[in-house]
Amino acid sequence: MELKDIMKEENKVYSKPELLENVHMHYCPGCSHGVIHKLLAEVIQELGLTERTVGVSPVGCAVFAYNYIDVDWVEAAHGRAPAVATAISRLWPDDVVFTYQGDGDMAAIGTAETIHAANRGENIVMVFVNNAIYGMTGGQMAPTTLIGQKTATTPYGRRVDLNGHPLEITNLLAPLDGTCYVTRQSVHTPAAVRKTKAALKKAFQNAVAKRGTSVVEVVSTCNSGWKMTPDAANKWMAENMFEKYPLGDLKNL
Protein backbone atom coordinates (compact mmCIF):
# COMPACT_ATOMS: atom_id res chain seq x y z
CA MET A 1 0.00 0.00 0.00
CA GLU A 2 1.28 3.43 -0.98
CA LEU A 3 1.28 6.43 1.35
CA LYS A 4 -1.19 8.23 -0.94
CA ASP A 5 -3.63 5.36 -0.47
CA ILE A 6 -3.53 5.85 3.29
CA MET A 7 -3.69 9.67 3.30
CA LYS A 8 -7.41 9.87 2.65
CA GLU A 9 -10.10 11.84 4.42
CA GLU A 10 -11.81 8.70 5.73
CA ASN A 11 -8.59 7.57 7.40
CA LYS A 12 -7.97 10.87 9.15
CA VAL A 13 -7.82 10.46 12.92
CA TYR A 14 -6.46 13.87 13.85
CA SER A 15 -6.17 17.33 12.34
CA LYS A 16 -4.91 20.66 13.52
CA PRO A 17 -7.77 22.96 14.46
CA GLU A 18 -8.44 25.53 11.74
CA LEU A 19 -8.19 28.36 14.25
CA LEU A 20 -4.57 27.47 15.02
CA GLU A 21 -2.35 29.49 12.69
CA ASN A 22 0.17 27.80 10.40
CA VAL A 23 3.15 29.46 12.04
CA HIS A 24 6.04 28.30 14.19
CA MET A 25 5.31 28.87 17.84
CA HIS A 26 7.99 30.60 19.88
CA TYR A 27 7.34 28.29 22.81
CA CYS A 28 10.09 25.89 23.82
CA PRO A 29 9.70 22.22 22.89
CA GLY A 30 7.93 20.50 25.76
CA CYS A 31 6.15 23.63 27.01
CA SER A 32 2.48 23.26 27.96
CA HIS A 33 1.35 26.45 26.18
CA GLY A 34 1.20 24.79 22.75
CA VAL A 35 -1.23 22.12 23.93
CA ILE A 36 -3.41 24.63 25.77
CA HIS A 37 -3.52 26.89 22.71
CA LYS A 38 -4.60 23.95 20.59
CA LEU A 39 -7.36 23.07 23.04
CA LEU A 40 -8.63 26.66 23.07
CA ALA A 41 -8.68 26.76 19.28
CA GLU A 42 -10.64 23.49 19.20
CA VAL A 43 -13.14 24.60 21.83
CA ILE A 44 -13.81 27.99 20.22
CA GLN A 45 -14.25 26.35 16.84
CA GLU A 46 -16.43 23.49 18.09
CA LEU A 47 -18.72 25.88 19.97
CA GLY A 48 -19.01 28.08 16.88
CA LEU A 49 -17.69 31.15 18.69
CA THR A 50 -15.05 32.34 16.22
CA GLU A 51 -17.02 35.44 15.23
CA ARG A 52 -17.65 36.59 18.76
CA THR A 53 -14.60 35.62 20.77
CA VAL A 54 -12.05 38.13 22.03
CA GLY A 55 -8.89 36.89 23.76
CA VAL A 56 -6.85 39.01 26.12
CA SER A 57 -3.21 38.00 26.20
CA PRO A 58 -0.90 38.70 29.12
CA VAL A 59 2.67 39.82 29.62
CA GLY A 60 4.76 36.68 29.87
CA CYS A 61 5.45 33.84 27.46
CA ALA A 62 1.87 33.89 26.18
CA VAL A 63 2.12 37.54 25.20
CA PHE A 64 2.21 36.30 21.59
CA ALA A 65 -0.87 34.10 21.91
CA TYR A 66 -2.41 36.50 19.39
CA ASN A 67 -0.06 35.15 16.75
CA TYR A 68 -1.40 31.62 17.10
CA ILE A 69 -5.16 31.53 17.65
CA ASP A 70 -7.18 33.11 14.86
CA VAL A 71 -9.61 35.24 16.87
CA ASP A 72 -9.57 38.92 17.85
CA TRP A 73 -7.04 39.73 20.56
CA VAL A 74 -6.10 42.54 22.87
CA GLU A 75 -2.66 42.42 24.44
CA ALA A 76 -2.91 43.69 28.01
CA ALA A 77 -0.37 45.27 30.34
CA HIS A 78 1.14 42.90 32.91
CA GLY A 79 -1.57 41.64 35.25
CA ARG A 80 -4.36 43.79 33.80
CA ALA A 81 -6.04 41.24 31.53
CA PRO A 82 -9.11 40.79 33.78
CA ALA A 83 -9.71 44.57 33.79
CA VAL A 84 -9.31 44.74 30.01
CA ALA A 85 -11.65 41.75 29.61
CA THR A 86 -14.17 43.31 32.00
CA ALA A 87 -14.69 46.31 29.76
CA ILE A 88 -14.87 44.35 26.51
CA SER A 89 -17.36 41.93 28.01
CA ARG A 90 -19.56 44.70 29.41
CA LEU A 91 -19.45 46.74 26.21
CA TRP A 92 -20.01 43.71 23.94
CA PRO A 93 -22.22 41.51 26.13
CA ASP A 94 -22.76 38.94 23.38
CA ASP A 95 -19.03 38.43 22.91
CA VAL A 96 -17.20 35.62 24.68
CA VAL A 97 -14.14 37.16 26.31
CA PHE A 98 -11.33 35.14 27.81
CA THR A 99 -8.03 36.01 29.45
CA TYR A 100 -4.95 33.87 29.13
CA GLN A 101 -2.60 34.52 32.02
CA GLY A 102 0.50 33.11 33.63
CA ASP A 103 1.22 32.80 37.32
CA GLY A 104 3.08 36.11 37.58
CA ASP A 105 0.35 37.90 35.68
CA MET A 106 -2.53 36.34 37.57
CA ALA A 107 -1.18 35.80 41.08
CA ALA A 108 1.47 38.52 41.57
CA ILE A 109 1.12 41.79 39.68
CA GLY A 110 -2.51 41.20 38.71
CA THR A 111 -3.89 39.78 41.96
CA ALA A 112 -6.22 42.72 42.53
CA GLU A 113 -7.63 42.73 38.98
CA THR A 114 -8.05 38.93 39.08
CA ILE A 115 -9.89 38.82 42.40
CA HIS A 116 -12.10 41.82 41.70
CA ALA A 117 -13.11 40.75 38.21
CA ALA A 118 -14.02 37.30 39.58
CA ASN A 119 -15.77 38.82 42.57
CA ARG A 120 -17.87 41.05 40.33
CA GLY A 121 -18.77 37.91 38.44
CA GLU A 122 -17.65 39.35 35.11
CA ASN A 123 -18.88 37.12 32.33
CA ILE A 124 -15.41 36.03 31.28
CA VAL A 125 -13.21 32.95 31.17
CA MET A 126 -9.83 33.13 32.88
CA VAL A 127 -7.31 30.59 31.64
CA PHE A 128 -4.51 30.40 34.18
CA VAL A 129 -1.30 28.67 33.14
CA ASN A 130 0.55 27.86 36.36
CA ASN A 131 4.10 26.69 35.68
CA ALA A 132 5.54 28.01 38.95
CA ILE A 133 8.10 30.22 37.26
CA TYR A 134 8.56 33.37 35.18
CA GLY A 135 9.38 31.86 31.80
CA MET A 136 9.62 34.91 29.53
CA THR A 137 12.07 36.84 31.69
CA GLY A 138 14.36 33.89 32.23
CA GLY A 139 13.11 31.70 35.06
CA GLN A 140 12.64 33.89 38.13
CA MET A 141 10.50 33.00 41.16
CA ALA A 142 6.74 33.15 40.65
CA PRO A 143 4.10 33.51 43.35
CA THR A 144 3.36 29.82 42.75
CA THR A 145 6.99 28.62 42.95
CA LEU A 146 7.20 25.70 45.38
CA ILE A 147 9.16 25.79 48.63
CA GLY A 148 12.66 24.57 47.86
CA GLN A 149 12.26 25.13 44.10
CA LYS A 150 15.32 26.68 42.48
CA THR A 151 14.79 29.65 40.17
CA ALA A 152 16.96 32.52 38.92
CA THR A 153 15.94 34.62 41.92
CA THR A 154 15.84 31.73 44.41
CA PRO A 155 19.12 30.11 43.34
CA TYR A 156 19.28 28.06 46.57
CA GLY A 157 15.59 27.20 46.56
CA ARG A 158 12.52 29.14 47.67
CA ARG A 159 12.52 29.72 51.42
CA VAL A 160 9.45 30.58 53.46
CA ASP A 161 11.40 32.97 55.69
CA LEU A 162 12.75 34.90 52.71
CA ASN A 163 10.08 34.51 50.04
CA GLY A 164 6.86 33.57 51.79
CA HIS A 165 4.53 30.79 50.75
CA PRO A 166 3.32 29.73 47.30
CA LEU A 167 0.00 31.44 46.53
CA GLU A 168 -2.93 29.21 45.55
CA ILE A 169 -4.82 31.94 43.75
CA THR A 170 -7.39 29.55 42.30
CA ASN A 171 -8.36 28.49 45.82
CA LEU A 172 -9.00 32.15 46.60
CA LEU A 173 -11.30 32.51 43.61
CA ALA A 174 -13.48 29.46 44.26
CA PRO A 175 -15.35 30.85 47.30
CA LEU A 176 -16.18 34.15 45.60
CA ASP A 177 -19.85 34.57 44.75
CA GLY A 178 -18.99 35.82 41.26
CA THR A 179 -17.39 32.58 40.08
CA CYS A 180 -19.53 29.78 38.68
CA TYR A 181 -16.82 27.31 37.73
CA VAL A 182 -13.29 26.97 39.11
CA THR A 183 -11.18 24.01 38.16
CA ARG A 184 -7.56 22.90 38.14
CA GLN A 185 -6.35 20.68 35.33
CA SER A 186 -3.16 19.63 33.58
CA VAL A 187 -2.00 18.58 30.12
CA HIS A 188 0.78 16.09 30.93
CA THR A 189 -1.02 12.93 29.70
CA PRO A 190 -3.57 12.29 26.95
CA ALA A 191 -6.22 11.71 29.62
CA ALA A 192 -5.35 15.01 31.30
CA VAL A 193 -5.48 16.82 27.95
CA ARG A 194 -9.00 15.49 27.35
CA LYS A 195 -10.11 16.62 30.82
CA THR A 196 -8.65 20.08 30.26
CA LYS A 197 -10.48 20.36 26.98
CA ALA A 198 -13.74 19.43 28.67
CA ALA A 199 -13.05 22.02 31.36
CA LEU A 200 -12.36 24.74 28.80
CA LYS A 201 -15.49 23.81 26.92
CA LYS A 202 -17.58 24.07 30.05
CA ALA A 203 -16.01 27.44 30.86
CA PHE A 204 -16.78 28.82 27.41
CA GLN A 205 -20.31 27.42 27.58
CA ASN A 206 -20.74 29.25 30.88
CA ALA A 207 -19.70 32.47 29.17
CA VAL A 208 -22.19 31.88 26.35
CA ALA A 209 -24.89 31.32 28.98
CA LYS A 210 -23.71 34.45 30.88
CA ARG A 211 -23.22 32.60 34.14
CA GLY A 212 -20.33 34.67 35.53
CA THR A 213 -16.63 34.03 35.88
CA SER A 214 -15.09 30.67 35.01
CA VAL A 215 -11.50 29.90 35.97
CA VAL A 216 -9.51 27.10 34.40
CA GLU A 217 -6.09 26.66 35.97
CA VAL A 218 -3.76 24.43 34.01
CA VAL A 219 -0.83 23.19 36.09
CA SER A 220 1.91 23.30 33.50
CA THR A 221 5.56 22.66 32.83
CA CYS A 222 8.30 25.09 31.95
CA ASN A 223 11.02 22.60 31.18
CA SER A 224 13.42 25.32 29.99
CA GLY A 225 12.94 27.37 33.11
CA TRP A 226 13.06 24.30 35.30
CA LYS A 227 16.15 23.14 33.39
CA MET A 228 14.72 19.67 32.70
CA THR A 229 13.89 17.58 29.66
CA PRO A 230 10.19 17.72 28.72
CA ASP A 231 9.70 14.20 30.03
CA ALA A 232 11.48 14.88 33.31
CA ALA A 233 9.49 18.11 33.69
CA ASN A 234 6.20 16.23 33.35
CA LYS A 235 7.32 13.74 35.99
CA TRP A 236 8.57 16.47 38.31
CA MET A 237 5.27 18.32 37.94
CA ALA A 238 3.22 15.22 38.77
CA GLU A 239 5.42 14.36 41.75
CA ASN A 240 5.80 17.84 43.21
CA MET A 241 3.25 20.33 41.96
CA PHE A 242 0.09 18.23 42.21
CA GLU A 243 0.57 17.93 45.96
CA LYS A 244 0.38 21.71 46.35
CA TYR A 245 -1.98 22.22 43.40
CA PRO A 246 -4.25 19.15 43.36
CA LEU A 247 -6.21 18.57 40.14
CA GLY A 248 -9.99 18.64 39.99
CA ASP A 249 -12.95 20.99 40.30
CA LEU A 250 -12.89 23.48 43.14
CA LYS A 251 -16.33 24.78 42.25
CA ASN A 252 -18.86 23.64 39.68
CA LEU A 253 -22.26 25.29 39.91
Next chain:
Amino acid sequence: MTIQPNMKEEVRLMKGNEAIAHAVIRYGCDGYFGYPITPQSEVLETLEALMPWETTGMVVLQAESEVAAINMVYGGAASGKAVMTSSSSPGISLKQEGISYMAGAELPALILNVMRGGPGLGTIQPSQADYFQATKGGGHGDYHLIVLAPATVQEMVDFVALAFDLSFKYRTPSMILADGIVGQMMEKVVLPPQRPRRTDEEVRRQCPWAANGRKGMRKRNVITSLELESARMEEINHRLQATYRRICENETRWEEIDTENADYLIVAFGSIARICTKAKEIAEKKGIKVGIIRPITLWPFPSEAIQKAAEGKKGILCVELNAGQMIEDVRLAVHDNLPVEHYGRLGGIIPSPTEVVEALESKLVNK
Protein backbone atom coordinates in the same frame (compact mmCIF):
# COMPACT_ATOMS: atom_id res chain seq x y z
CA MET B 1 -32.73 65.08 37.32
CA THR B 2 -32.92 62.00 35.16
CA ILE B 3 -31.72 61.09 31.71
CA GLN B 4 -34.18 60.83 28.85
CA PRO B 5 -33.36 59.32 25.49
CA ASN B 6 -34.27 62.46 23.51
CA MET B 7 -32.97 65.26 25.66
CA LYS B 8 -32.86 68.70 24.06
CA GLU B 9 -30.37 71.45 24.73
CA GLU B 10 -30.76 72.65 28.32
CA VAL B 11 -29.45 75.50 30.43
CA ARG B 12 -28.47 74.47 33.96
CA LEU B 13 -26.50 75.68 36.97
CA MET B 14 -23.92 73.02 37.74
CA LYS B 15 -20.53 72.12 39.12
CA GLY B 16 -17.91 71.34 36.48
CA ASN B 17 -17.69 67.75 37.66
CA GLU B 18 -21.46 67.25 37.40
CA ALA B 19 -21.65 69.01 34.06
CA ILE B 20 -19.05 66.78 32.45
CA ALA B 21 -20.94 63.69 33.63
CA HIS B 22 -24.03 65.00 31.85
CA ALA B 23 -21.94 65.95 28.83
CA VAL B 24 -20.46 62.49 28.33
CA ILE B 25 -23.88 60.86 28.45
CA ARG B 26 -25.22 63.40 25.97
CA TYR B 27 -22.21 62.86 23.72
CA GLY B 28 -23.15 59.20 23.44
CA CYS B 29 -20.19 57.88 25.40
CA ASP B 30 -20.23 54.06 25.64
CA GLY B 31 -18.45 53.51 28.92
CA TYR B 32 -17.00 55.20 31.99
CA PHE B 33 -14.60 53.42 34.34
CA GLY B 34 -13.35 55.26 37.40
CA TYR B 35 -12.28 55.22 41.01
CA PRO B 36 -13.20 57.87 43.58
CA ILE B 37 -10.70 60.60 44.41
CA THR B 38 -11.19 64.19 45.58
CA PRO B 39 -11.79 66.68 43.97
CA GLN B 40 -13.53 64.85 41.10
CA SER B 41 -15.63 62.12 42.74
CA GLU B 42 -18.82 63.89 41.63
CA VAL B 43 -18.17 62.68 38.09
CA LEU B 44 -18.66 59.03 39.05
CA GLU B 45 -21.35 59.91 41.62
CA THR B 46 -23.37 61.87 39.06
CA LEU B 47 -23.08 59.11 36.46
CA GLU B 48 -24.22 56.47 38.97
CA ALA B 49 -27.16 58.66 39.98
CA LEU B 50 -28.21 59.28 36.37
CA MET B 51 -28.12 55.54 35.55
CA PRO B 52 -27.43 56.02 31.82
CA TRP B 53 -27.35 52.23 31.32
CA GLU B 54 -31.14 52.37 31.64
CA THR B 55 -31.52 54.89 28.81
CA THR B 56 -28.57 55.35 26.46
CA GLY B 57 -27.01 51.99 27.34
CA MET B 58 -23.78 53.56 28.57
CA VAL B 59 -21.75 51.33 30.90
CA VAL B 60 -20.65 52.90 34.20
CA LEU B 61 -18.36 50.94 36.49
CA GLN B 62 -16.57 51.77 39.71
CA ALA B 63 -13.28 49.90 39.39
CA GLU B 64 -11.13 48.47 42.18
CA SER B 65 -8.35 50.96 41.48
CA GLU B 66 -7.23 53.65 39.06
CA VAL B 67 -4.97 51.06 37.50
CA ALA B 68 -7.89 48.73 36.80
CA ALA B 69 -10.02 51.64 35.58
CA ILE B 70 -7.51 52.78 32.94
CA ASN B 71 -7.05 49.20 31.77
CA MET B 72 -10.81 48.88 31.42
CA VAL B 73 -10.62 52.00 29.27
CA TYR B 74 -7.83 50.32 27.29
CA GLY B 75 -10.03 47.26 26.74
CA GLY B 76 -13.10 49.30 25.82
CA ALA B 77 -11.10 51.49 23.44
CA ALA B 78 -9.50 48.40 21.89
CA SER B 79 -13.01 47.15 21.09
CA GLY B 80 -13.86 50.41 19.27
CA LYS B 81 -16.13 51.96 21.89
CA ALA B 82 -16.00 55.58 23.07
CA VAL B 83 -14.79 55.18 26.64
CA MET B 84 -13.36 57.35 29.35
CA THR B 85 -12.04 57.64 32.86
CA SER B 86 -11.59 60.52 35.26
CA SER B 87 -9.37 61.05 38.24
CA SER B 88 -7.23 63.59 40.03
CA SER B 89 -3.47 63.95 40.14
CA PRO B 90 -2.33 60.98 42.31
CA GLY B 91 -4.82 58.76 40.49
CA ILE B 92 -3.65 60.03 37.11
CA SER B 93 -0.09 59.05 38.08
CA LEU B 94 -1.37 55.50 38.62
CA LYS B 95 -2.99 55.53 35.19
CA GLN B 96 0.18 56.44 33.31
CA GLU B 97 1.06 52.86 32.43
CA GLY B 98 -2.31 52.33 30.78
CA ILE B 99 -2.17 55.70 29.03
CA SER B 100 1.23 54.83 27.56
CA TYR B 101 -0.16 51.48 26.35
CA MET B 102 -3.09 53.25 24.70
CA ALA B 103 -0.75 55.72 22.99
CA GLY B 104 1.39 52.79 21.84
CA ALA B 105 -1.59 50.78 20.62
CA GLU B 106 -3.10 53.91 18.97
CA LEU B 107 -6.38 53.84 20.84
CA PRO B 108 -8.88 56.67 21.26
CA ALA B 109 -10.09 57.50 24.75
CA LEU B 110 -10.89 60.42 27.02
CA ILE B 111 -9.06 60.93 30.30
CA LEU B 112 -10.16 63.72 32.63
CA ASN B 113 -7.70 65.01 35.22
CA VAL B 114 -9.17 67.42 37.77
CA MET B 115 -5.82 68.52 39.17
CA ARG B 116 -5.01 68.84 42.85
CA GLY B 117 -1.75 69.85 44.49
CA GLY B 118 1.19 67.51 44.83
CA PRO B 119 3.71 65.99 44.96
CA GLY B 120 2.67 62.79 46.70
CA LEU B 121 -0.71 62.78 48.35
CA GLY B 122 -0.33 66.57 48.38
CA THR B 123 -3.57 68.39 48.93
CA ILE B 124 -7.14 68.18 47.71
CA GLN B 125 -7.04 71.88 46.80
CA PRO B 126 -6.73 73.07 43.18
CA SER B 127 -3.45 73.06 41.31
CA GLN B 128 -2.02 73.06 37.80
CA ALA B 129 1.10 71.13 38.74
CA ASP B 130 0.46 68.23 36.33
CA TYR B 131 1.24 70.33 33.26
CA PHE B 132 4.56 68.57 32.68
CA GLN B 133 3.00 65.13 33.17
CA ALA B 134 0.11 65.85 30.80
CA THR B 135 1.98 67.60 28.00
CA LYS B 136 5.33 65.81 27.91
CA GLY B 137 3.99 62.26 27.81
CA GLY B 138 3.48 61.23 31.42
CA GLY B 139 4.17 57.53 31.06
CA HIS B 140 7.08 55.78 29.41
CA GLY B 141 8.01 56.06 25.75
CA ASP B 142 7.82 58.75 23.05
CA TYR B 143 4.23 59.92 22.93
CA HIS B 144 1.93 62.87 23.45
CA LEU B 145 -1.68 63.22 24.45
CA ILE B 146 -4.00 65.82 22.99
CA VAL B 147 -4.45 68.02 26.08
CA LEU B 148 -7.37 70.44 26.43
CA ALA B 149 -7.51 72.92 29.31
CA PRO B 150 -11.01 74.17 30.19
CA ALA B 151 -11.37 77.55 31.90
CA THR B 152 -15.13 77.37 32.43
CA VAL B 153 -17.78 74.81 33.27
CA GLN B 154 -19.08 75.36 29.74
CA GLU B 155 -15.71 74.31 28.35
CA MET B 156 -15.76 71.19 30.56
CA VAL B 157 -18.91 70.30 28.62
CA ASP B 158 -17.81 71.48 25.17
CA PHE B 159 -14.44 69.75 25.33
CA VAL B 160 -16.03 66.31 25.76
CA ALA B 161 -17.11 66.15 22.12
CA LEU B 162 -13.93 67.85 20.95
CA ALA B 163 -11.70 65.48 22.91
CA PHE B 164 -13.53 62.35 21.74
CA ASP B 165 -13.71 63.53 18.13
CA LEU B 166 -9.99 64.39 17.98
CA SER B 167 -9.15 61.16 19.73
CA PHE B 168 -11.00 59.05 17.17
CA LYS B 169 -9.77 61.19 14.27
CA TYR B 170 -6.11 60.67 15.18
CA ARG B 171 -6.46 57.39 17.13
CA THR B 172 -4.68 58.69 20.19
CA PRO B 173 -5.89 59.36 23.74
CA SER B 174 -7.05 62.85 24.70
CA MET B 175 -6.91 64.44 28.11
CA ILE B 176 -9.07 67.18 29.54
CA LEU B 177 -6.71 68.83 32.01
CA ALA B 178 -8.98 70.70 34.37
CA ASP B 179 -8.20 71.87 37.86
CA GLY B 180 -10.03 71.66 41.16
CA ILE B 181 -11.53 75.10 40.62
CA VAL B 182 -13.24 74.24 37.33
CA GLY B 183 -14.30 70.88 38.76
CA GLN B 184 -15.86 72.31 41.90
CA MET B 185 -17.27 75.70 40.89
CA MET B 186 -20.88 76.14 39.81
CA GLU B 187 -21.73 78.08 36.69
CA LYS B 188 -24.45 78.45 34.15
CA VAL B 189 -23.92 75.86 31.48
CA VAL B 190 -25.61 74.91 28.22
CA LEU B 191 -25.87 71.15 27.91
CA PRO B 192 -26.00 69.91 24.33
CA PRO B 193 -28.86 67.74 23.04
CA GLN B 194 -28.57 63.98 23.44
CA ARG B 195 -26.63 62.34 20.64
CA PRO B 196 -27.52 58.69 20.13
CA ARG B 197 -24.80 56.19 20.93
CA ARG B 198 -23.37 54.45 17.88
CA THR B 199 -24.86 51.05 17.23
CA ASP B 200 -22.53 48.04 17.32
CA GLU B 201 -22.76 47.98 13.51
CA GLU B 202 -21.68 51.62 13.35
CA VAL B 203 -18.80 50.92 15.72
CA ARG B 204 -17.65 48.04 13.51
CA ARG B 205 -17.87 50.22 10.41
CA GLN B 206 -16.12 53.22 11.95
CA CYS B 207 -13.45 51.19 13.72
CA PRO B 208 -12.58 48.32 11.37
CA TRP B 209 -9.35 47.91 13.36
CA ALA B 210 -11.11 47.17 16.68
CA ALA B 211 -11.07 43.83 18.50
CA ASN B 212 -14.70 42.91 19.19
CA GLY B 213 -15.09 39.53 17.49
CA ARG B 214 -14.47 38.50 13.88
CA LYS B 215 -18.04 39.19 12.75
CA GLY B 216 -18.55 37.98 9.19
CA MET B 217 -15.35 35.97 9.55
CA ARG B 218 -13.25 39.03 8.79
CA LYS B 219 -9.50 38.91 9.30
CA ARG B 220 -8.66 38.97 12.99
CA ASN B 221 -7.79 42.23 14.69
CA VAL B 222 -5.00 42.42 17.24
CA ILE B 223 -4.52 45.39 19.52
CA THR B 224 -1.03 45.53 20.96
CA SER B 225 1.78 47.97 21.67
CA LEU B 226 4.41 45.22 21.45
CA GLU B 227 6.90 44.79 18.62
CA LEU B 228 10.17 43.07 19.39
CA GLU B 229 11.74 43.65 15.99
CA SER B 230 13.62 46.94 16.29
CA ALA B 231 13.18 48.06 12.69
CA ARG B 232 9.39 47.51 12.93
CA MET B 233 9.27 49.27 16.29
CA GLU B 234 11.11 52.24 14.83
CA GLU B 235 8.56 52.35 12.00
CA ILE B 236 5.71 52.34 14.51
CA ASN B 237 7.38 55.18 16.40
CA HIS B 238 7.79 57.17 13.19
CA ARG B 239 4.10 56.63 12.45
CA LEU B 240 3.19 57.96 15.91
CA GLN B 241 5.43 60.98 15.41
CA ALA B 242 3.83 61.67 12.04
CA THR B 243 0.42 61.63 13.74
CA TYR B 244 1.69 64.08 16.35
CA ARG B 245 2.97 66.39 13.60
CA ARG B 246 -0.45 66.34 11.92
CA ILE B 247 -2.07 67.18 15.24
CA CYS B 248 0.32 70.09 15.75
CA GLU B 249 -0.42 71.42 12.26
CA ASN B 250 -4.20 71.17 12.52
CA GLU B 251 -5.40 71.17 16.08
CA THR B 252 -3.62 73.93 18.00
CA ARG B 253 -6.16 76.09 19.80
CA TRP B 254 -5.86 79.23 21.91
CA GLU B 255 -7.70 82.38 22.93
CA GLU B 256 -6.24 85.89 22.57
CA ILE B 257 -7.44 89.00 24.35
CA ASP B 258 -6.12 92.45 23.28
CA THR B 259 -2.67 91.18 22.42
CA GLU B 260 -2.13 93.72 19.63
CA ASN B 261 -2.31 96.90 21.66
CA ALA B 262 -0.54 95.62 24.74
CA ASP B 263 2.92 96.27 26.18
CA TYR B 264 2.88 93.11 28.26
CA LEU B 265 1.50 89.62 27.71
CA ILE B 266 0.06 87.31 30.29
CA VAL B 267 0.03 83.63 29.33
CA ALA B 268 -2.22 81.49 31.50
CA PHE B 269 -4.40 78.40 31.04
CA GLY B 270 -7.50 77.02 32.74
CA SER B 271 -9.28 78.76 35.59
CA ILE B 272 -6.33 81.00 36.44
CA ALA B 273 -6.63 82.64 33.01
CA ARG B 274 -9.97 84.08 34.19
CA ILE B 275 -8.32 85.62 37.24
CA CYS B 276 -5.80 87.12 34.83
CA THR B 277 -8.65 88.71 32.83
CA LYS B 278 -9.64 90.60 35.96
CA ALA B 279 -5.98 91.42 36.63
CA LYS B 280 -5.76 92.91 33.15
CA GLU B 281 -8.60 95.35 33.99
CA ILE B 282 -6.87 96.41 37.21
CA ALA B 283 -3.55 96.84 35.41
CA GLU B 284 -5.13 98.98 32.72
CA LYS B 285 -6.53 101.34 35.37
CA LYS B 286 -2.91 101.78 36.42
CA GLY B 287 -1.91 102.51 32.82
CA ILE B 288 -0.29 99.13 32.12
CA LYS B 289 -1.50 97.70 28.81
CA VAL B 290 -1.86 93.93 29.05
CA GLY B 291 -2.86 91.28 26.53
CA ILE B 292 -3.71 87.70 27.39
CA ILE B 293 -3.01 84.49 25.58
CA ARG B 294 -4.85 81.47 26.94
CA PRO B 295 -3.63 78.18 25.46
CA ILE B 296 -6.65 75.91 25.03
CA THR B 297 -4.65 72.97 23.73
CA LEU B 298 -1.67 72.62 26.07
CA TRP B 299 -0.45 69.99 23.66
CA PRO B 300 -0.14 70.89 20.87
CA PHE B 301 1.11 74.13 22.42
CA PRO B 302 0.30 77.41 20.60
CA SER B 303 3.97 78.35 20.23
CA GLU B 304 3.57 80.27 16.99
CA ALA B 305 0.68 82.33 18.32
CA ILE B 306 2.71 83.28 21.38
CA GLN B 307 5.77 84.06 19.29
CA LYS B 308 3.72 86.32 17.03
CA ALA B 309 1.92 88.05 19.88
CA ALA B 310 5.21 88.61 21.71
CA GLU B 311 6.68 90.74 18.90
CA GLY B 312 7.38 94.25 20.18
CA LYS B 313 6.26 93.45 23.72
CA LYS B 314 8.20 94.41 26.83
CA GLY B 315 7.75 91.14 28.66
CA ILE B 316 5.63 88.06 29.32
CA LEU B 317 4.23 86.91 32.64
CA CYS B 318 3.25 83.24 32.90
CA VAL B 319 0.69 82.79 35.61
CA GLU B 320 0.24 79.18 36.68
CA LEU B 321 -0.89 77.32 39.79
CA ASN B 322 2.49 75.61 39.95
CA ALA B 323 6.15 76.43 40.42
CA GLY B 324 6.74 77.17 36.74
CA GLN B 325 5.95 74.51 34.17
CA MET B 326 4.25 76.01 31.11
CA ILE B 327 6.81 78.84 31.25
CA GLU B 328 9.34 76.45 29.73
CA ASP B 329 7.21 76.14 26.59
CA VAL B 330 6.62 79.89 26.49
CA ARG B 331 10.38 80.54 26.67
CA LEU B 332 10.95 78.04 23.87
CA ALA B 333 8.24 79.76 21.82
CA VAL B 334 9.84 83.22 22.06
CA HIS B 335 13.45 81.95 22.10
CA ASP B 336 14.02 84.08 25.21
CA ASN B 337 13.97 87.19 23.01
CA LEU B 338 12.17 89.14 25.73
CA PRO B 339 11.89 88.81 29.50
CA VAL B 340 9.63 85.89 30.48
CA GLU B 341 8.73 85.66 34.17
CA HIS B 342 6.62 83.26 36.18
CA TYR B 343 4.12 83.92 38.91
CA GLY B 344 2.35 81.11 40.69
CA ARG B 345 0.96 80.01 44.01
CA LEU B 346 1.37 76.49 45.31
CA GLY B 347 -0.28 74.10 47.72
CA GLY B 348 -3.80 74.92 46.63
CA ILE B 349 -3.63 78.69 47.11
CA ILE B 350 -5.33 80.74 44.38
CA PRO B 351 -3.90 84.22 43.82
CA SER B 352 -6.16 87.26 43.65
CA PRO B 353 -6.16 89.51 40.56
CA THR B 354 -4.36 92.17 42.62
CA GLU B 355 -1.55 89.74 43.42
CA VAL B 356 -1.18 89.01 39.71
CA VAL B 357 -0.91 92.74 38.94
CA GLU B 358 1.64 93.20 41.74
CA ALA B 359 3.68 90.34 40.28
CA LEU B 360 3.48 91.92 36.82
CA GLU B 361 4.72 95.22 38.25
CA SER B 362 7.52 93.83 40.38
CA LYS B 363 8.79 91.22 37.93
CA LEU B 364 8.46 93.17 34.66
CA VAL B 365 7.04 96.73 34.68
CA ASN B 366 9.21 98.15 37.45
CA LYS B 367 12.23 96.00 36.74
